[in-house]
Amino acid sequence: MSESYTLEMAGSALDFLPCPADGTDLARPAGHELVARLGDPELIHCAVWRQVDGPGGLFVLHDRDGAALLVAKAGNALLWAHGLAHFGRLVAEARYGADIYENVGEDDA
Numbered sequence: 001m002s003e004s005y006t007l008e009m010a011g012s013a014l015d016f017l018p019c020p021a022d023g024t025d026l027a028r029p030a031g032h033e034l035v036a037r038l039g040d041p042e043l044i045h046c047a048v049w050r051q052v053d054g055p056g057g058l059f060v061l062h063d064r065d066g067a068a069l070l071v072a073k074a075g076n077a078l079l080w081a082h083g084l085a086h087f088g089r090l091v092a093e094a095r096y097g098a099d100i101y102e103n104v105g106e107d108d109a
Contacts, residue, residue, distance in 0.1 A: 002026065002060075002068040014082045016072060026060050026068045036084075039091030043098055044069075046087040050080070058098045059083050061090075 005016040024030075032049035033058075039045035042064055049058040055077040061069045072079040072087075 004069040005070060005072045007072050007074045007083050008080065014079075014086050019073070022073065024058070026071055029058055032058060038088050040095050040098075041066075041081070044091055044094050046091055048084060048087070056080050057083075059087050085104075093098065 002021070004019050004021045006019045008015045008017055026047075029049055031052055033052055034047060035050045036048040037045055038048060041062075043062065045062055047058075047060040047062065049060070051057045056074045057080050059072045059074070061071075063069055072083060074083045
């Protein structure tokens with residue numbers, strides 16, 4: 001069971017407002033096209049969907065087993081761009097942290 005959010009701007013920050021799940025097929029949402037997969041599928045990754053006939057789109061965060069952890073809906077192009085930056089940074093930092101943890105104790109020489 002994934003969590004659902006609507007993205008909104010709060011000043012210059014991105015705000016995640018909880019919303020009820022609407023039964024969207026997260027594997028292939030109707031009216032959206034997949035434009036990117038951010039992150040590492042072996043750790044955590046984000047499927048980025050763009051609305052075909054309008055602004056905005058969806059961000060679906062998945063764990064290593066492919067289960068959807070959350071979906072965030074962006075209603076316009078500005079929110080979609082902010083969401084793209086947010087989730088790109090989130091999955092990059094998760095991979096960076098995992099790399100540090102996996103290499104603790106190894107010599108840097």
